[in-house]
Amino acid sequence: MGSLPLSDDRSEIVFFDVETTVPTRPGQGFALLEFGAILVCPRKLTELRNYSTLIRPADLSLISPLSERCNGINAEAVSNAPTFADIANAVYDLLHGRIWAGHNILRFDCVRIRDAFAAINQTPPEPKGTIDSLVLLTQKFGRRAGNMKMATLATYFGLGQQTHRSLDDVRMNLEVLKYCATVLFLESSLPDIFTENCWVSPNAVTRSRSNGKSRPEGGLSNMNKDSVLVSSPETIDKNHPILSLATSNTKVAVSNVAHSSTAQSNSFSFRELQDEINRESIRTDVAMDEKSIEYSPDSSASSSVPQACSSSIAILEPEKICISSIDASLVPFYRGSQRIELHHEGFSFKLHCSGLKVRFGISTKFVDSAGRPRLNFVVDPSPSLCNVLDACDNVARKLSSESGSGSDWRPVVIRKEGFFNYPTIRLHIPTAVCEEIAIYATEIYQKESSGSVQRLLFSKFDAAELDSLFKPGTFVDAVFSLDPYDYHQNAGIKLVAKKLIIHCM
Secondary structure, three states, X not given: OOOOOOOOOOOOEEEEEEEEOOOOOOOOOOXXXXXXXXXXXXXXXXXXXXXXXXXXOOOHHHOOHHHXXXXXXXXXXXXXXXXXXXXXXXXXXXXXXXXXXXXXXXHHHHHHHHHHHHHOOOOOOOOOEEEEHHHHHHHHOOOOOOOOOHHHHHHHOOOOOOOOOHHHXXXXXXXXXXXXXXXXXXHHHOHHHHHHHOOOOOOEEEEOOOOOOEEEOOOHHHOOHHHOOOOOHHHOOOOOOOHHHOOOOHHHHOOOHHHOOHHHHOOOOHHHHHHHHHHOOOOOOOOOOOOOEOXXXXXXXXXXXXXXXXXXXXXXXXXXXXXXXXXXXXXXXXXXXXXXEEEEOXXXXXXXXXXXXXXXXXXXXXXXXXXXXXXXXXXXXXXXHHHHHHHHHHHHHHHHHHOOOOOEEEOOOEOOOOOOOOOEEEEEEOEEEEOOEEEEOOEEEEEOOOOOEEEEEEOOOOHHHHHOOOOOOOEEEEEEEEEEEEEOOEEEEEEEEEEEEEEOO
């Protein structure tokens, strides 16, 4: 454990990160397992001091196998570590009155710190300002590196693997910020040249209705709108490597990012950013994320309502699900309301299914409030998938009834009279709106006969173009969530596609 002497100098930026247990049942909170921080000179970005320590929770049984897989910290490792009460004064002196910085700290780390101080009846530290690199980089760097998880950004820049240990993650966060700032600084010098070719991964391809073919990335006009969040040259403070990511208005670098003038001056909607971050929780296996917390429509709810760590969301194949382990619970939702959440062995989950055969292509029967089609398509589910979905239906419908809902329940598996042995399910492709431009919120890929997989990016919202990809008889691999709904006297489970891989025929 490092040590930090008391200091009256509050000018440094303190980058910090916490590692916690992963809740294993609804209503269970988080317990701190590790705290790490680095004091950084705000002008030179040099490391001045660092501090890290493991933390022994009051109840060691909270360290479940899932928690251990998330960060590698087991009960034995913390059995002789200090409690949070033992280190609270050092943490307070380190954080109080300084600018706090870190990845997704507004929604996770800051909340965990305040909860920890409340648990020992001590006044929590307060920041001079807050820099959340998840919000900042999503706004300024766009989605050129894929999702905005620290591990993904580090891979993009070749910085190695994330360890999910506090001090290592803090240093990785600093390096990612430096790289992002450098790229944006260089682009700002020749914006008309750089921004034409640098926004999309070389593994991505775009499609154009003009020729109906996939092609490598070219001009800006070919790119998905969610990647086009370009900083103008005048917004870069070239003397400040971190804050050059923000506008010259320093409000973007302090707390209340959602209310800063940047949200207006850069033609960027923070609510849309929140919605986009929600949609990026896609995994290809059991995911151990870096504490990405689901954004609630009411941002003030985060400090009072425990939210599930996305580390506890698993991607499961139907064959690996134990039907008897499926249950449902009511969780806080929006402005005091509740929604149903499905669990497997106590954890939220998504399904990963390979080789689903398209029965009916893209449907545009229903539209949203803006007149855009609500896109969906129909596939043939396997018997094991039907068993899982039927079980989810049963527990969710029972809970819906017990909670007082009088809505008509619509089964997720569609079985028409006379065709009971030919069930179907409907997968929905959600859309997002960025500056009045509609984009697909589902990641869509194409798998060639050679086995190579490329992501498809679309220059505009075009249901007809999408329909050309999902022809009946086509096979797709899908990762999708199971989202119970109760709306206008109709209730059920909506299958929302997070990731689709289309097999070329």
